[in-house]
Amino acid sequence: MTTHSPTEVLPGTRACVFGGNRGIGLAVTERLLSAGAEVCYLSRSPAAEGRAAEATFLPVDLSSASDAAQAVSSTVQQLGGLDLLVFGSAAFDRGRVEQLDDSTWDAVIAVNLTAAFHAIQAAIPALRESACPRIVVISSITGPTTGLPGMSHYGATKAGLEGLVRGAAVELAADGITVNAVQPGLILTENMHASYGPERLRQMDALVPGGQIGRPEDIAAAISYLASPAAGFVTGVALRVDGGMTLTENPYAP
16 A cells, blocks of 8 residues: 655646746646646646656646636646646746836736736636645745846736735635745756856855755745645745745855
């Protein structure tokens, strides 16, 4: 007889992962698959060949935020129900406050915040039928905890996302649905690796007390915990996963 730790995602968990084709989202997809979950991931394009090929892919373009609700409905139909919603899609075109125009602002708000609202709203009826219903959104330290030049619109969406999490957590507690966020710090995704040279990445490592920025798998592990039976009494929180980076007043001090 096979036993499973209560901190693991339950085998057979029906999971919907927005943005599950690359970076942190891909790590989440692969982690859930490894635990025996049935995963449907939603993004503009499928993941490259690999473990994610075992998951179901549904295309979605969140520039029309209302499409998120239809994507969740399609996932529920595909999987025959829903136990876990992970929202990790994000847009982050850079632009300083004085340079931002309405179209850029609206586009980032639509993907990062409004689409998350529609996805959560659409998932609630199916989650009410689940024995272990979970909602986890991927936030950021940028906005809720820190500020970053050129990313004020992105930060605003992440702060708003956590406000949505707290309100929804209170409303859905009576249904046994937990609603939580994960706040990644600096995470070495493919995009970051491609965007910065070795020297810049070494500087980023120096910002973390342990001397190394995180990996997508670190965030996937946190999400796996929040999606597990062990986290049944955890709701409305933002779990910061940054290696202690935001605890340090001067990361370059000896």
